[in-house]
Amino acid sequence: MSDTYQKPQPVIDPGTKPFWDAAREHRLSIPRCNSCGQHHFYPRELCPHCHSDDLEWSDVSGKGEIYTFTIARKPAGPVFADDVPYVIAMIALDEGPRMLTNIITDDVEQVAIGDRVTVRYDDVTPELTLPKFTLDKD
Amino acid sequence: MAREAVIVGAGDVPLEDGKVVGGGSVLQVQARAAKAALDDARLSMGDVDGLLVAGLWGVPGPGLLPSVTLGEYLGIAPRFADTTNIGGSAFEAHVAHAAMAIEKGYCDVALIVYGSTQRSERSRTLGGRPSILTMQFENVWGIPQPVGGYAMAARRHMHEFGTTEEQLAEIAVATRKWASLNPAATKRDPITIYDVMNSMPIADPLKLLDCCLVTDGAGAIVMTTADNARAHGAKAIHLRGYGEAHTHWSIGTMPDLARLTAAEIASRHAFEMAGVSHDAIDLVECYDSFTITVLMTLEALGFCKPGEGGAFVSGQRTAPGGAFPLNTNGGGLSYCHPGMYGMFLLIEAVRQLRGEAGERQVDNVNTALVHGTGGTLSSGATVILANH
Numbered sequence: 001m002s003d004t005y006q007k008p009q010p011v012i013d014p015g016t017k018p019f020w021d022a023a024r025e026h027r028l029s030i031p032r033c034n035s036c037g038q039h040h041f042y043p044r045e046l047c048p049h050c051h052s053d054d055l056e057w058s059d060v061s062g063k064g065e066i067y068t069f070t071i072a073r074k075p076a077g078p079v080f081a082d083d084v085p086y087v088i089a090m091i092a093l094d095e096g097p098r099m100l101t102n103i104i105t106d107d108v109e110q111v112a113i114g115d116r117v118t119v120r121y122d123d124v125t126p127e128l129t130l131p132k133f134t135l136d137k138d
Numbered sequence: 139m140a141r142e143a144v145i146v147g148a149g150d151v152p153l154e155d156g157k158v159v160g161g162g163s164v165l166q167v168q169a170r171a172a173k174a175a176l177d178d179a180r181l182s183m184g185d186v187d188g189l190l191v192a193g194l195w196g197v198p199g200p201g202l203l204p205s206v207t208l209g210e211y212l213g214i215a216p217r218f219a220d221t222t223n224i225g226g227s228a229f230e231a232h233v234a235h236a237a238m239a240i241e242k243g244y245c246d247v248a249l250i251v252y253g254s255t256q257r258s259e260r261s262r263t264l265g266g267r268p269s270i271l272t273m274q275f276e277n278v279w280g281i282p283q284p285v286g287g288y289a290m291a292a293r294r295h296m297h298e299f300g301t302t303e304e305q306l307a308e309i310a311v312a313t314r315k316w317a318s319l320n321p322a323a324t325k326r327d328p329i330t331i332y333d334v335m336n337s338m339p340i341a342d343p344l345k346l347l348d349c350c351l352v353t354d355g356a357g358a359i360v361m362t363t364a365d366n367a368r369a370h371g372a373k374a375i376h377l378r379g380y381g382e383a384h385t386h387w388s389i390g391t392m393p394d395l396a397r398l399t400a401a402e403i404a405s406r407h408a409f410e411m412a413g414v415s416h417d418a419i420d421l422v423e424c425y426d427s428f429t430i431t432v433l434m435t436l437e438a439l440g441f442c443k444p445g446e447g448g449a450f451v452s453g454q455r456t457a458p459g460g461a462f463p464l465n466t467n468g469g470g471l472s473y474c475h476p477g478m479y480g481m482f483l484l485i486e487a488v489r490q491l492r493g494e495a496g497e498r499q500v501d502n503v504n505t506a507l508v509h510g511t512g513g514t515l516s517s518g519a520t521v522i523l524a525n526h
Contacts, residue, residue, distance in 0.1 A: 010274030042275045042390070068297070068395050070289035072282055073339035080280040088281045090290060090390060100390040102279050113297045130278060 005124050006079045018057050019043055023129040026121045030097060032058035041097035062119030062131070064093040071108050087111050091133055102132045111135065143237035143248075144374035145523070146367045147181065147360030148488040149174025153474055156257045156324040156353030164195040165211045167356035168253035172212060175358035180370045181247055186360075188218035188245030190236055192228035193252055194477045208251060218245035224384050225512015226425055228252075229359070229480040230519035234380035236361045246362060253356030254476035272388045282341050285349060285428065287389035287514035289341035292430035294395040296343065299445035303343050305452055306429040307334035310347045310471055312457035313426060317468025319458060319498035324353050325472040348429040350469075355476030357485050375491050376524045378414065378505070381407025384517035392515060396445075400518035401438035401509060408507075408520035409440075416440055419522070420503045421490055422462070423483040425511040426469040435509055436464075439520070463500045466490060480510030480519070491525040 012020045019042075022029035030041045035052035039060065046053055069089035075081045087103040089111070103111055104120060117133040124130055151170045152159040158167050176182060189205045189212075196202030205219040218239045222231050229250055236248035269277040281287070295301045311331055317323035329347060337346040367374040383403035386392045393399050409415075416439075424435045433447035441462070442450040456464035465471075467486040470479040487506040489495045505524045511517065 007280065008269045008277040010278055011268065011270040012274070013271070016274060042272060042388070048391075068290040068294035070281075070286050070293060070344075071342040072280065072286065073341065074282060076277075076280040076282040076286070083280065086280060088279050088286055088290070090395070098390060100276055100279055100281065100388075113293065 009125070009128055015045060016043055020128070022059070023121065023131050024127070026129065027059050028062045028119050028131055029057050029059050030095070031055045039093070039095045039097050041093070041099050060093055060095045064091045064117055066090070066103070066111065066113050066115045066117060067092040067098055068113055069103065069111055071111070089133065091117055104132050104134050105138055141241045141243065142364040142376070143240035143361055144364045144367050144376055145233070145359060145361050145488055146370070146372040146374055147175040147179025147358070148485040149176070149178050150355065150357040150482070150485055153322055153324065153353065153355060156351060156474060158255060158258065158354045158356065161258060162255065164253050164255050165208070167255060167354070168208060168251045168358070169212060171253060171356035171358040172249055172251050175249070175360045179360040179362070180372050181360060181362070183212060183214060185247045186214050186249045187216055188236060188239055188248035189214065189216040190220045190232040190248060190250040192221060192223040192232070192478065194254060194256070216245070218248070224382070224517035224519070226427065226478040226480045227382070227510030227512035227517045227519040228478060229484055230380070230508055230510040230521050231382045233359065233361065233377065233484065233521050234382065234519065237377050237380070240361060240363060246366060248361045250359040250361070250481070252478055252481040254478070255354050256477050257352055257354045275390060276388055284514045285341045285344060288428040288430055289344045290389060291395045291434065291515055292343050295430065295434065298396045299448065301433065301448040303335060304331055305448035306348055306433060307331040308451045308454060309426070309429040309432045309456065310334045312451070312454050312460065313465050313469045313471045315457045316466050316498055317472030320468045320473055323468040323473040324351055325468070344428060344430070350427050350471050350475035350479070353474040353476050355474045355482065357481040359481070359484050359488070373492050375488050376526070377521060378524050379408040379410070379412030379522040380520060381405060381411070382517070382519040384513070387513055387516055389514045398434040398438035398511070398515055398518065400516065401435050401511065401520070404518040405439045405509060405520040408522050412522040414505065414522065418505050419507045421466065421487065421500055421506040422464050422509070423487045423506065424465065424509040425479060425483065426465055426471050427475070427479070427511065429471070431511055431515070432464070434515070435511060438518070439507065439509060458498065466495065466498050466500060478512070480512070483508045483510060487523055491523060
């Protein structure tokens, strides 16, 4: 798999490793602030809401709704050419934060803002799992 | 009496079909633009003791040090340097920073320079950022950069306010009309809303003619004290107010994709400093990386309410002869867009304020607002300029 997966892979660093490690185990884990109680994404060292450093990793539901999206009609480079048209969406997780992802669907035209979505893990290499989402209406 | 910083020079290099006439390296084209601006200011390179540079160029490796590199190339030893790079809005911020430096006495003559030869070199690389640090949460999804982020903002704006693709197309059509009056513009043939709507889909809902050009370009602005301007017989453009802000870099963390928060903050401070109302603004030059950028900027600047941008630009209100002259050189959409366009907003505002804009000159321009946007709707910088 890793020989054939040519798309960009995250250069994982100590601040982001827990997120990607969890994804490999098919969990969606993001930081939650013990001071203000809010989740955030992507993971930071200080809470972007209240700037506390009292954070912990927290598994979230993997459910949310589409906040906005675009359908790529031209690929982001040759490695995505075979996927066109494909959907890049910003999901508002039920726990609050938004995250960028792909929507896996056979019909990109039916994707709409407000659609309910659920995480689906795409094991693109033995080392890397990408948390993508599917439409609950699919 | 306190020192007042003013703009005294603006210069650029000739373009043909979006390429620098006669070619040249990224250093050469910046030197030419700098000389043009200094000639315009009736000053010489030897007078420059402040250098402000931002760009996409540089010798790869640890630290690009653009002012150090360009200062060496220009043969000067500035005692004030600023390489603030907040994207295409950097040059509006540079005007503010140069004003602060001049008024504090850190320098007497400030040169702000930008250049790019991306079209000639076919080297546009904005999409090529490595998937490190914050970008590891963006690149992996195949988001076309930067258009994908702007497309998501457009989609959200449409969802919240009912903005239509036709309304976005109005901006492209009006801007092209201005470009047809600018001999230096890359795209001068008239287009229609139908043409925009039927241009190549890129990232829904944005199509090819919603997107800025990819061209070369170089420009420079010279600032000094009002006293120095008077002594040299240069036409001074006064800086009435300025402000800047940035809110995010990754599109995934933009606070509200239907509102341009950076522009709201930047312009609020600029208006407060200038002490003028929107009615006092005769002309607006705002960054048009994409049609949606313009629509969201007009709302954020307060020329219309949030959500009313679509109606505001409808009926070709921003075209030549319209009620709201906007992006009178043809903008990034049709004049040129050499990667970081904010420099060219300033140059056009100076020319309009001086009455030197030729066929596209707007009548009775005494106060102009320039607003740059950088990154993916990330940063904003506003300057309010006046010729009196």
